[in-house]
Amino acid sequence: MKTTSTPEIAEIADKARAWACYDCGKCTATCPIARVGGALSPRRQVLAANLGHREDIITNNALFACLTCGLCSSRCPAGVVYCELVLNLRQLAFHDGVEPECPHGGALQSMMRMMAKGKTKQDRLSWLTKDLKVQHKKGDVFYWTGCTMYYDAFFPDFNITTLDATRAAIRVLNRLGVTPVVSPDERCCGHDLLWNGDRANFELLARHNVKLVESSGAKTLVISCAECLRTWNIDYQPFFETSPPKIMHITEFMQENLDNLKFKANKEHTVTYQDPCRLGRHLGIFDPPRAILEALPDITLAEMPRSGKNSICCAGGTWSNCDRYAKHIQVDRLREAKSTGAEFLVTSCPKCQIHFACAMKDPNLHEEIEIPMRDIATLVADALAD
Amino acid sequence: MTPTKTKRKAKSGSTKWNPNIVVFACNWCSYAGADTAGVSRIQHEPHFRMIRVMCSGRIQPGFVLKAFERGADGVLVSGCHIGDCHYIFGNERALEQFEKTKNMVRLLGLEEGRLRLEWISAAEGARFAEVINDFTAQVRKLGPSPLNTGNGER
Structure with a gap:
């Protein structure tokens, strides 16, 4: 299991293959933020990381301006994993007390940190309608709902119901003869905290969630939210004590069962x-x-x-x-x-x-x-x- | 002046638990109401920290959730009475924000009694004291917040 210790900048640069950069600048040319005039230059960040300029990188707004969308990495001829670099540098920044300016007054970050503390019993399933067949403890397929119920409560003026997608996914699973586990003890996956640099709270959430899914005995974990899926597929891997279930996006599951x-x-x-x-x-x-x-x-x-x-x-x-x-x-x-x-x-x-x-x-x-x-x-x- | 300047220590021998309450008050009405309570020497429960904002419309869910995240046992949001807002409609915005906050707090599994919205005018010193006493009693009954880990740390 990984520890909460923060690696040093050289190690971070090394892991993200920053050393392979040959300064071609394709990253900065493709960066969506740079293209609309933002002050973010992935190339400069990579260079600064290579030179070990910790202060520069951490106090530079560019670190948190990055969308971590991965467009630059997909174009990089040297294979620098820029998202990985940003992810780890943000942890370093967080360690030094630098945090992003959270929109919505940090309400969503607070929500995640409260879940990380985890001392309360969330009202997580009141959106379930009668026509949806689910179970709460054990089963072969675990359906990961994500935090859509929170988003709908928080953005009532947007005229969208993100819960519709959650309900629809369960409806499709039911139609395929699957009664998924939907757990009242699910917590935020911690994706955003991790990408904000708050590794300690992310780990609390990761441990809880991995244990929850492991204890359900599920062989397949179906997820709708793209961010949760990334977190489960990549960032949660070190936390599994038994072999992880098959983790699938809802579209992958539907594709497999299209017939x-x-x-x-x-x-x-x-x-x-x-x-x-x-x-x-x-x-x-x-x-x-x-x-x-x-x-x-x-x-x-x-x-x-x-x-x-x-x-x-x-x-x-x-x-x-x-x-x-x-x-x-x-x-x-x-x-x-x-x-x-x-x-x-x-x-x-x-x-x-x-x-x-x-x-x-x-x-x-x-x-x-x-x-x-x-x-x-x-x-x-x-x-x-x- | 601090409106919290009343008897701080519980009587010796008393083991009554005292909550940590965060009060958000607008500059023009509620904060002045607390001031009125103070200058009128009205005694009230002292277990709250007051945060002054220019208008209750500024009090967004993030403020309240942060207080709870850091272990506040109760949060009181207060502003001018509807129609009396110094900025005409700021408290109507406050109401919208409070509804959102309430829903988030409910989903997160905190008791609804830990959160309250009250309109208190600058003249209502006695009412301020009354609200504080009532809310303190209510939160005291609920006991420490499950998120109160004692150190205010994340």
């Missing part, structure tokens, strides 16, 4: 798909969502010019990057989505929906960028034949 899903005819729809950064570039899950959209009757996918590996992120991943550059990126992205002529913007991460919904609130741009959003699971659940 058992019967769909009814739909009203014709053109949709476009937003690849969440965690699902796409971090985990390489590009095809399953597309395969599902393909399989749905009467749904046509109109890809955005920048899609798949080149997709642009919603610019708000870790509740730490909200500024005018993020807004710029969101507005650009929504314009791009509208330009495809799609009726819906489909995604598979609650945060993409939240951040785009926020951008759409701009009264000056209203019609230019407004496009209804759907989570992919709700499309599938709505298309299920009776």
Whole structure:
């Protein structure tokens, strides 16, 4: 098991292959923040890390301006793992008392830290409706709900219900004959705390959650939220004491069982798909969502010019990057989505929906960028034949 | 002046537990109400820390949640009466924010009695004392917050 000790900068640079950088600058040229005028230069950060300029890096705003969307890494010819570098440098910064300026007054970070303390009994399942079949303790399939119930309570004015996707996922699982475990003792996965640099609280959450899933005896863990999935797939691995269950995104699970899903005819729809950064570039899950959209009757996918590996992120991943550059990126992205002529913007991460919904609130741009959003699971659940 | 300047120590031999309460008060009404209570020498429970903000509309969920995260046993949000806001509609915003806060607190599993919203005007010194006494008694009944680990640390 990993410890909470903070590695030194040389070690961090070494692990992220910063030494391989040959200063070509592709990272800074592709960085979505740099492209809209933000002061972030991945290249400079890599150089500073190589030189061991701890003070510079940590006090530099650029460290927390990074979206950790992974676009630069995907273009880097030297294979520098920039996200890994940022992740570890932020831990170093946190250790030195530097934290990001949390949007929403840090409410969401407080929520996560309260869950990390874990002394309360959360009201985690009151959103379950009667038609959803779940169990609470043991079972073969564990469905990880993520924190959508909190998001809906916190963003009542956004006109989106991220819980719809959670309910839809369970509906699809039920249709496949699966009664998933949905646990009242689930806690936040800690993704955002980890990416804010707060490793100690992340570890508390990780230990609890891993133990919870292990004790359920589940062989498969199905997750809807792209960020939770990344955390489980990558960051939780050292915490498993037994061999980890098969961790799947809901779209992967649906793709595997597509033959058992019967769909009814739909009203014709053109949709476009937003690849969440965690699902796409971090985990390489590009095809399953597309395969599902393909399989749905009467749904046509109109890809955005920048899609798949080149997709642009919603610019708000870790509740730490909200500024005018993020807004710029969101507005650009929504314009791009509208330009495809799609009726819906489909995604598979609650945060993409939240951040785009926020951008759409701009009264000056209203019609230019407004496009209804759907989570992919709700499309599938709505298309299920009776 | 500190509105908390009343009898601090419990009577010797008393083992009554005293809660840590955070009070958010707006500059124009509630904070002045506390001041009125003070200059009128109205005795009230002293187990709270007051945080003054310019308007109750400033008190967003993050403030309250942070207080709970750091182990506050109760949080009182206070401002001008509806219609009396120094900034016309700030307290209406406060109400919206408070609804959000309440929902988050409920989901997180803290008792609803640990959080309260009260409108207190600058003239209502006696009412301020009354609210504080009542809320302190209520929180005392609930006991220490489960998140109160004693050191205010995360």
